[in-house]
Amino acid sequence: xxxxxxxxxxxxxxxxxxxxxxxxxxxxxxxxxxxxxxxxxxxxxxxxxxxxxxxxxxxxxxxxxxxxxxxxxxxxxxxxxxxxx
Numbered sequence: 001x002x003x004x005x006x007x008x009x010x011x012x013x014x015x016x017x018x019x020x021x022x023x024x025x026x027x028x029x030x031x032x033x034x035x036x037x038x039x040x041x042x043x044x045x046x047x048x049x050x051x052x053x054x055x056x057x058x059x060x061x062x063x064x065x066x067x068x069x070x071x072x073x074x075x076x077x078x079x080x081x082x083x084x085x
Contacts, residue, residue: 006063014068021073029073031066042070 013034022030027044033055040055051067058064 010057010063010065010068011072013065014070014072017065017069018072018076021069029070031069034065040066042066044070 017031017034020032021042022039024030029042030039031042031053032039040053040058042051042053042058044050045052051070052058053064053066055064055066058067
């Protein structure tokens with residue numbers, strides 16, 4: 001139950017951060033920290049699209065708003081590309 005709550009919290013924060021995600025190059029993004037100055041690197045690491053973030057939560061495998069933000073941004077881009085096509 002606690003895991004679902006943490007995932008829901010990360011997703012809610014990720015939605016709010018999605019507009020601030022910056023793609024550095026294919027598979028590499030920066031996302032602003034919400035708790036301190038600066039940004040965190042989020043990397044698409046696996047062929048299945050799995051993400052790794054270097055924030056404290058991401059480094060220990062907990063739900064992460066930065067990863068959620070990248071997922072939300074990528075989904076929005078995919079929808080926009082389909083609509084444009």
